Amino acid sequence: MTNKQKQSSQQKVNSNTHTTTLSWPLISTKFNLQIETIYQDHIVIIPSFFTSQECTNMVKFINKTVPLESANPSLIPKKGEAYRDNDRFSIEDIKFSEILYNSGLNSLVSNWSSTLTKKPAVGLNPNIRIYKYSTGQKFGQHYDDSVQDSLGRISEWTLLIYLNGGNNENDIFLYGGETVFYKKKEEIVIRPERGMALLHKHGHDCLLHEAKEVKRGFKYVLRSDLMFA
Template structure:
């Protein structure tokens, strides 16, 4: 992220403090009952609507300036990964007429700001993020409709600045089974403990952690799981963007094994 230190500092002040104030981490927690059809999640969270905050974040986190470049890069661009679906829609398709390609504009970040805190044992089960339509119908709003297209996660801490272990965000290629796992241990000998349906039986599966020790290299930010999942390790200031809606990859937030994991969640929104 651009302005990394200042922005992270600001978010920590404004939000980390808020969640810690509102939901005392030392209080005994009630484990929520899993709801059929919904991903299990037991992380603490706060949520608020703020257009000002969303605009500030869009301007300062580096996404606004890099967005076009991000989706147009021929190899790593989001267009290359997701085809034309991101920027071009086929509105107007009817009968035998050819669809008319139309470039859609990313408007900014969603005003729906969420802040998560996970602690020991907490996780966010495998799920897909939905696309949400919003109307800027509040007082300062221009009445414009927006559609969310990408999830944005900003990690506020990691294992280098706190005692966090676990809490990786894992993405699964189509058709791969999720791990629904606890990741334990440290260093290169990490093991993924695969839990049985009721968490009773467990068998271990190796995790191929990438050997690169450079803390800023991409390979130290993620590793692959034997089942094909790609695990992104929380790291302070790391911003993760992924497509959601119809093209969302199945993903989950693994169990936090030690310490706390703080994440800010918003979305990149487009004109309809």
């Protein structure tokens, strides 16, 4: 299956996780967020999870402050890994994960429960990842595995927050970089929109998916996981 293996890069990212403190840009609490279901019990989006200004501030912060780990285009994936050549950074930050969760996500998922354990959603993985894709970069077909965070909680959903993209993008141009899910012969295409959050089921119920190549411009993404306990 080459690039269609269960992706094991979670362990690789965790081994390079930073523990230094970052002074993140402010994220406001929203009271009017809404979930839109893309594929029942598997994929949902939250438009305007970040405001346009929050996205601008976050991208400037990433470019100025975050020591992204450079991509290695010549990297050949090991067995069980998918090809990826985007720049990235990982940090353990419990406080910021709580800020993200309590900014409006908590009220949307408060009644969600684990498929396996029936335990409720309780927060986000403090392992925060930052992805920057330049023109020509991508993340091949893979599955996201369920993980246990530093607090002993178990994940079942991936959270992606797109910091740029969409027809109204006026700061950082992006063409391409879609997140594509594969359900038998059907393709479910999620195009990055500035400030939009994407939640998709992972672990046992994860759909094969990939981040398509960025054709022009840059793509910025924040990543965490929804945890249950």
